[in-house]
Amino acid sequence: MHEPYLTAPPDDAVWIERSWDEPECFGAVFDVHYAEIHRYVSRRLGPQAADDVSAETFALAFRRRRRFDLSHRSARPWLYGIATNLISRHRRDEVRLLRAVDRLHALAEPARGHEDEVTAKVSAQNVKGPLAGAIAALPAAQRDVLLLVALAGLSYDEVAQALDVPFGTVSSRLNRARRKLRKALGETNPLLDEEEA
Amino acid sequence: MNDLDLVRGVYDDPPPPSAATAADARRRMLTQDGSLPARRRRAWRLPLGLVAAATATAVAAGLALSPGDSVRPRPGVTVGTDASSPRGMMLAAATQAELQQEGRYWYTHQRIAFAALALGRTGGYVVEERTEVFAWTGRDRGDGTSFYGRDFPGKPQTKADADAWRAAGSPPSWQIRSSGLTRTLASKPGPWQEDPPGDRGGGVFDIGGLGRFTYQELQDLPTDPEDLRKLLCEGSIKLVDGRTGAPKHCEEPGRVLDQVFSLLADTPVPSKVRAGLMRLITDYPGVQRLGAVKDPLGRAAVALAAPFDSADGRGTIQRQVLFDQRTGKLLGGRDIQLEPGPDSETWQAPGRMLDYWAVVDSGWTDAQPVLPG
Numbered sequence: 001m002h003e004p005y006l007t008a009p010p011d012d013a014v015w016i017e018r019s020w021d022e023p024e025c026f027g028a029v030f031d032v033h034y035a036e037i038h039r040y041v042s043r044r045l046g047p048q049a050a051d052d053v054s055a056e057t058f059a060l061a062f063r064r065r066r067r068f069d070l071s072h073r074s075a076r077p078w079l080y081g082i083a084t085n086l087i088s089r090h091r092r093d094e095v096r097l098l099r100a101v102d103r104l105h106a107l108a109e110p111a112r113g114h115e116d117e118v119t120a121k122v123s124a125q126n127v128k129g130p131l132a133g134a135i136a137a138l139p140a141a142q143r144d145v146l147l148l149v150a151l152a153g154l155s156y157d158e159v160a161q162a163l164d165v166p167f168g169t170v171s172s173r174l175n176r177a178r179r180k181l182r183k184a185l186g187e188t189n190p191l192l193d194e195e196e197a
Numbered sequence: 198m199n200d201l202d203l204v205r206g207v208y209d210d211p212p213p214p215s216a217a218t219a220a221d222a223r224r225r226m227l228t229q230d231g232s233l234p235a236r237r238r239r240a241w242r243l244p245l246g247l248v249a250a251a252t253a254t255a256v257a258a259g260l261a262l263s264p265g266d267s268v269r270p271r272p273g274v275t276v277g278t279d280a281s282s283p284r285g286m287m288l289a290a291a292t293q294a295e296l297q298q299e300g301r302y303w304y305t306h307q308r309i310a311f312a313a314l315a316l317g318r319t320g321g322y323v324v325e326e327r328t329e330v331f332a333w334t335g336r337d338r339g340d341g342t343s344f345y346g347r348d349f350p351g352k353p354q355t356k357a358d359a360d361a362w363r364a365a366g367s368p369p370s371w372q373i374r375s376s377g378l379t380r381t382l383a384s385k386p387g388p389w390q391e392d393p394p395g396d397r398g399g400g401v402f403d404i405g406g407l408g409r410f411t412y413q414e415l416q417d418l419p420t421d422p423e424d425l426r427k428l429l430c431e432g433s434i435k436l437v438d439g440r441t442g443a444p445k446h447c448e449e450p451g452r453v454l455d456q457v458f459s460l461l462a463d464t465p466v467p468s469k470v471r472a473g474l475m476r477l478i479t480d481y482p483g484v485q486r487l488g489a490v491k492d493p494l495g496r497a498a499v500a501l502a503a504p505f506d507s508a509d510g511r512g513t514i515q516r517q518v519l520f521d522q523r524t525g526k527l528l529g530g531r532d533i534q535l536e537p538g539p540d541s542e543t544w545q546a547p548g549r550m551l552d553y554w555a556v557v558d559s560g561w562t563d564a565q566p567v568l569p570g
Binding site: 038048051061131178182 | 200201203204205206207208209210211212213214218219221222223225226227309311328330344346380390402409455508509532552
């Protein structure tokens, strides 16, 4: 999870408001968030699509800058929301990418002879393939919430803001997604802490 | 560790955007207002996520290989070129591949299938969950590119599966469960849906385990099998701006088959390079030459294969790559269960096809490709 901002808050709202009259002020928002958004998109869609989708995210945010709710000080959830909506247009690519990870995984990490077999069995690498397959099979709305929490580190509140859905919807989608993933991994997988599961 | 940590572990750390990419994105953002519309260039799109996934995996995994570990094929050694031998058949296919005419547009139409058990009262047999993709890209940047996908109807896999399906009253759809998730397969195809083309970039291909190549760089790839082996197996993954990623590695013949499959299936490499890649895997150590087989769509094929031990308890699986001997075209790839593992389901018996990636059609045309029906 992301640390809360401990020092001066990143006042995106100030820059966005100023950009209404001085468009180039929006550059400050870009400079703060671009690399992080690019990374999120790149993980979900691969590096090439990430260049396109993250550029489009900021182009769209810029065009919609007058609609940004200035009561939110940080533009982060808003930008993640725009990126997530753009990613959803590439849903098929994303699902196939995850399936490919699942398929490739079988080859990529062969169990080696002298390794402690128990250790090998519970290593995170070993669940990577099946888990990628399970994420691919999630309904898109649940996958979005799951990845905004797991990859972007957004809080439930921020996810609700990013996707413009009620808080309760976020938590029910996330719960359903996590339940399915745990099932996919087997309920008794020793990698999962009980209190978390 | 909880499940969210595990989810994070699925996603490798991608390379950061280059400074030039960031600068472009920033400029594009700020110059779109009013009188300066962003130029809408159409990007070359990656036909299959597979290659990006493989790149990301290899980049982040940083799998190191000491130089002595790599297995080297010896392309100089010839073991008879009788065109009726499995090896001769592959080399004949490579010769045909070399003769293929190139055109202005390159296209690929692929069908991807995963086998799963049909559930419920009317289930108990194996059905295939299928999707199709169609992608084309022009030779020159201004020629454009498109990428489409659609759901393809599910289908009982073998004749015995079809018989069991009919005996169950021929239900029009199936519930299946894989990766721990239950879903329904439709019996009708969905409409083609276009993924929006990117707005900028273009001419860039992410190739699994190799890195980023421009269209021109693909044209300049070597054609000699030994040079191609070096390209696939030695040095480091090539990123943008001359940066490099993880060392390349080729210790598993199945991995080499996979990489060559990706290159042939998803990128417009020139005919001579295609032929070179086919010659490379024909003689690659550990690769089995299966000779004549039928591909998943029932077409006559010549096959190469490599077995591997599944990392997730599904036993020993054989990965196959299939070619048309008469035209030299890639027909697809598939995974066949050899020996079940502790986590295999009962239907995953020896000989069962677990998945396939079929190239329905692919090649070059001079007219802009149209969507198949």
